[in-house]
Each structure stands twice: as structure tokens, then as C-alpha cells.
Amino acid sequence: MSAPAKANAQPVAGKSDLVAWFESGCKPAERFRIGTEHEKFAFTLRDLRPLPYEGGRDGPGIRDLLERLKAYGWAPVSETGNLIALSCPTGGSVTLEPGGQLELSGAPLETIHETCAETTSHHRNLKTVCGELGIGLIGLGFNPKWAREDIPWMPKGRYEVMRRYMPTRGTLGLDMMLRTCTVQVNLDFASEADMVRKFRVALALQPLATALWANSPFTEGTPNGFLSYRSHIWTDTDPDRSGLLPFVFEDGMGFERYVDYMLDVPMYFVYRDGRYIDAAGQSFRDFMAGRLPALPGETPTLGDWSDHVTTAFPEVRLKTYLEMRGADGGPWSRICALPAFWVGLLYDPTALDEAGQLVKDWTLAEMSDLRDQVPARALGTPFRGGTAGDVALEVLDIARRGLARRARLNSQGRDETCFLDVLFEIADSGRCPAEEHLEAYHGRWNGSVDPIFVEYAY
Template identity: 65%
Template sequence: MSAPPTSRGEPITDRRQLVTYLESGCKPSADWRIGTEHEKFAYRVSDLRTLPYEGPDGIGELLTRLKRFDWTPVEENGRIIALTQGMANITLEPGGQVELSGAPLETLHQTCAEVHRHLHQVKEIGNELGIAMMGLGFQPKWTRDEIPWMPKGRYRIMRDYMPKRGTLGLDMMTRTCTVQVNLDFGSEADMVKKFRVSLALQPIATALFANSPFTEGKPNGFQSFRSHIWTDTDPDRTGDLPFVFEDGFGFERYVDYMLDVPMYFVYRDGTYIDASGQSFRDFLDGKLPARPGERPLITDWADHLTTAFPEVRLKKYLEMRGADGGSWRRLCALPALWTGLLYDGGALDAAWDLVKDWTTEERASLRNGVPRHGLRAPFRDRTVREVALEVLSIARAGLKRRARNDNWGDDESHFLDTLTVIAESGQTQADEMLAKFNGPWQGSVDPVFKEYAY
């Protein structure tokens, strides 16, 4: 989740301005960047409890101490709720999940260095406070009622609205973590091709990163329960967007989709104003009940784009949203997967050749089957594991052709090694943890908090 918006920007007087906003993301390939975001569960080492905001070992104190690393605080109602450093942010998810929204960087080497630097910083503070962090897709032990909520205004609005639209929305907010990568496009046609490839292949990433097989201390029957949660969160703003594959799809069609996504809020003068369920189309006409007679600013449109949660999300770039939060190496592997597929022309063509004849029903079957079955989910005459091996081969070739070498002469393809091991073995981290649960852990999930801590 991004840092709080600012109530500034160009007033919107014409729908075309919304399209132009998305179009402005087009840039030449030399300017394409990689932005990695990853969320982490923070908890006390002593009792494994998730952290409240307040207190000597709470989230507020964690953020305060992180300022020593030249992070600038962002406050809401006198509390630090985010930190900024250049184009990077540290922000809070509703249940106290700590997120790094990394800067847009040129290479995966830089991205992985950023991940290392951030995790070293939070580990240093964590050691002082007696807290630790881990990257899993779903909180393995605590109930929804046992998760403290963070003091951010937008979360109060979402908390009240979510149960009206699905049964698992509050779990999504408080008990899930993800890693995602944000990537650029060169033109509308390039955006469309990348959008279609990444939507079709998002279940492959879900399978490779699946590590959320526990709920409240017991196996839940899923490889990625986090991914399943999105199927019952809010049908107005989630899903795999079949219209993206229809003829004529482009920026205008995505604007139409977003205009039909109900609003959550309007941000003015440091306050989130409840507009949940209201229409951005009415806002354009000056008829929004929450702000009668007022027309939106371009920043309101930018905020509204963040309130849709499809498997791939379009803003001024594309966000890959299908993966469970991961261990240290996997935080570098997710951007490597998508950079290899989408930032090399030959790889993008090969990936499109792989998925272009997949039907709407087949894509839906993948989306529905992978959360429960992971790499073992069937697809056509093979399994997702076999598809994953082909996808990883395409991505590796793309990274090798990018030829972005580090100081030791290594290209970026080695960041995929951890995923190749998973695909070749057919054993996800979810499988690994379930085997331990049924073996040396003796039916307890508590060892997760030590063995999978950063």
C-alpha cells in the first residue's frame, strides 16, 4: 500500500484526462524500470503475537527507530504511518504487515541489493525490540480477531465496507502478505500484450510461490490460501479480467472498468472521507454524495486506481499481484521471473505464443485450481509444474539476452535458480512446511516463526 496521497493535482473536467493519465506511463525501453514491493508479518519473538501499533515493541516504535537509516516519517493524526526515502516507501498494511515499496531500479542486481539493505535494517531494529519478521502468504497461527489494526483512515473505511462484498475481505486485509513487481510498457500495444501475458501466467507465479497452507494452526487444504482469499473478497474489484483479452482492449477500456469499480474514499486535507460504494462516474459529474458539487482531482483518480485488486493491475505501469510473500531469495526471484518474461522482446513473443490460444474457461480453471493444488493442478494434457518449467526457461533466456551483468560478470538469470529448484522438484514451500508439520514439528505451526524468519 502506498504512502498517503496528497490532495493536489489537475481538476478532471473530461473523461479523456483519465485515459491520458494511463497513457502517460508509456516510455522508451531505455527508461523501463523494476519496482519491487514485499510485505512481511512482524511479531514478538517471545510469544509470536502480531504487533500492535502502540507500545515499546510496537509498529510505531519500529518505524521511529528506522528513521536512523535516513528514512523520513509520514504522519497521520500525529502517528508515523509511513517512511519515505527518495522514491522508496515503507508502509503499513491493515494488520501491521510491514511493506517496502522499492524504488524503480534499472537492474535486478540493484533490486536485490535494495531488498538486502532493507531486511538488514529491519533485522537490526527487530533484534533491539525482540521482534522478528517473515514472508508467508497467510498468517499461520492467529485468528482475525487477534490481529491489531493499524491507525490509518483508509483502513477504517475498508474495514466497514469489505464484509458487505465478500466473506474473506477482512482476512485479506489483516492476514495476508504478498511480493509483487511493477514493470513498464512502451506503448498501448506493448501494454496490452504484457497485460495479457501476465494475466494468463499469473497462476504459474502463484503456484511457484505458494506457501500459505495453514490457518489458525492447522492445514487449510490449500497451497496458497492467500490466493484463494481473493476469490471471495469483492467481485467488483478482483479477478482475472477476461475483458483484457477481448478485441479492442486498451487504456480506454481499462478506464471504463475502473469507473465501474465502486469508490472507497476521497482524501482531503489529511482526512479520508468515506465514499464507499459510491460512483466515480458521479464524481466526474459533480454528483458524488460524499462531496456534492465537487469534481475530482487527478490525484483522486490515482487514488481510485489503487482500490482495484485484480491479478494484474494497471496504473502508469503494470503490477504483478499473484504471489505469496516469500523468503529472502524469493523476493529477488519474483521480479526476475516477470522481468525475464516481459522486458525482452523474444521472451515476450515466446510467452505470448504459449498463452494466446488459452480460452477464457481454461484461464479461469487455472485461477481456480492453483490455489488448492499448486504445481500439481492439471492443465490441458499436463500439469502446472510442466508449464512452469517452460515459463522459467523463457524467462531465463530473456534475462540472459538482457545481459545486465553485475561487478562479477554475472547476468540476472541466476535469480531464477530458487524457482527452478521448486519447479524441477515439484515441491513448493507449502509442501515443505506441510511435511515438517506432519513430521518434526509434531502438528504445531510455531516452528514456522523461527525457521522461516528473515
């Protein structure tokens, strides 16, 4: 989840300013960048428990981990006296999710090779720090062992607002906050028309990413009946701000139409003078008219708008770039695979055309059904006489050709297609990562999830 936007005190004079904010993301293809974010669960090696914020005699805390990471050139970011994030002068940040999940928000980079180097450096630093503290890290879509009440809350004002509001909108919102991890990639667009094409392809194909990365089959130590329980959770989190966005496929889709959507999404908060003011359920339209109950008489800035945009959670989210949000957290190899998957599809014009042709006659009902079934059935989900796995192989071929045409080589002369290898292995087998975990649970793990913290830790 996002930190407060960098201060932008420009007043919002009207709806056109909000449209212009999205338009400001347009850039020529030579300036397209790749921003990769991934979350992981931190736990004590002694008893596999999630870390509290403050450590003590019983063990380390998340704050201890952040303090030691500062030695690698990261600058501290505090809120009400608490260290809650780190920033890097060359780009990127390390932030805390509500339940202490640690997130690397990577810098905007030109190639996936650079993403790989960034991720590797981050994990190398973490391995050193965690080894000193007795901490482990694991990438999964959902915490496999601990109940919601066992997860400590992090001291961030944004989360206090959401903690109160989430249960009024769905039954699984607090689980989303405390017990899930994801990996996502942020990509650019050249124009409004380019944004719309990419948005439509990405929304249609997002269930395939969910299937390929499905990695959350356990809840509180036992199988939960899903392969991506993280994805299922979004179906009962908050209908006002999550799910498929049918209007994206309608005539007239553009920046203004997305502004209208965001104006209809109820607010969470307003950030002022280092604190979060609870505005949960209130209207940004009222804010623009000076009638916001939380701040009567005040009108918003573009910084407020930027913050508000981060409080919608659809499968693909528009900011001044597009966020791909469908994948469970996972191990190192699948972190770098996600940008490879989407860059191959969306940054090569021919691949984008091919992907657009593939999905152009998919109906909204078919896409909704695919999205609804994939959390439980992953690559085995029936689709148009075949399975989601069949479509995934076709899409991976498109992505591989797109990356080959990009021809971005590393120092050994390899292009970016190498990062898709792990996905072809999954798709060829027809078995997602969660199914491997379930096989181990019913076999060599003897009905325990504890071994997952050893076998799949970073």
C-alpha cells in the same frame, strides 16, 4: 496497499483526462524500470504475537520499529499524528498494511542486481532494529497462527473505510487485509499496444506465479486445505474489484477500456486535507458529474483518480505501469526471484513474443479454471494433459533466455538469470514451498506451526 497519491490538483475535465493519465506511463525501453514490493509479518519473539501499533510494558509496537528505522535515512510520514510510513529521498517507502504487515515499496531500479542490493540493505537494517526490540519478521502468504480477532488494526483512515465496507462484498475481505502478505513487481510499457501484450501475458501466466510462490497452507495453527490460501482469499473478497479481467483479452482492449472498468468499480473514499472521507460504494462517474453524495457539488482531481485506481485488486493491475500481484510473501531469495521471473518474460522482446505464442490459444475458460485450482493444487494443477508445473518449467526457460539476452551483469560478471535458480529448484521438484511446510508440520514440527517462526524468519 497504497498510500494516498502525491497531490495532483489538476481537475478532471472529462474521460479523456483519465485515459491520458494512463498514457502518461508510456516510455522508451531504455527508461524501463523495476519496482519490487514485499510485505512481511512482524511478531514478538517472546510469544509470536502480531505487533500492536503502540508498544508498552507488554512489548514493542510497530511504531517503535518505524521510529528506529528513521535512523537509516528514512523520513517520517504521519497521518492524524500517527507515524504510518517512511520515505526515502532516493526513492521507495516503508508502509503499514492493515494488520501491521510491514511493506517495502522499492525504488524504480534498472536491474535485479540493484533490487537485490536494496532488499539486502533493508533487511540488514531491520535485523538490527528488530534485534534491539525483540521483534521477528517472516515472509508467508497468510498468518499461520493467529485468528482475525487477534490482529491489531493500524490507525490509517483508508483502512477504517475498507473495514466497514469489505464485509458487505465478501466473507474474506478482512482476512485479506489483516492476515495476508504478498510480493509484487511493477513494470513499465512503451505504448498502449505494448501494455496490452504484457497485460495479456501476465494475466494468463499469473497462476503459475501463484503456484511457484504458494506459501500459505495454515490457518490458526492447522492445515487449511490450500497451498496458497492467500490466493483463495481473493475469490471471496469483492467481485467488483478482484479476479481475472476477461475484457483484457477482447478486441478493443486499451487504456480507454481500462478506464471504463475503473469507472464501474465502486469507490472507497476521497482524500481531503489529510483525512479520508467515506464514499464506499459510490460512483466515480457521479463524482465527475458533481453528484457524489460524500462531496456534493465537488468534482475530482487527477489525484482522486490515482487514489481510486489503487482500490481495484485484479491479478494484474494497471496504473501508469503494470503490477504483478499473484505471489505469496516469502523469504529473501524468492523476493528477488519475482522480478527475475517477470522481467525475463516481459522486458525482452523475444521472450515476450515466445510467452505470447505460448498462451495465445488458451481459452478464457481454461485460464479461469487454472486460476481457480492453483490455490489448492499449485504445481500439481492439471492443465492440457500435463500440469501447471510442466508449463512453469517451459515459462522459466523463456524467462531465463530473456534475462540472458538482457545481459545485465553485477560486479562479479553474473547476469540476472541467477535469481531464477530457486524457482527452477521448486519447479523441478514439483513441490511448492507450502508442501515443504506441511511435510514439516506432519513430521518434525509435531503438529505445531510455531517452528515456522524460527526456521523461516528473516
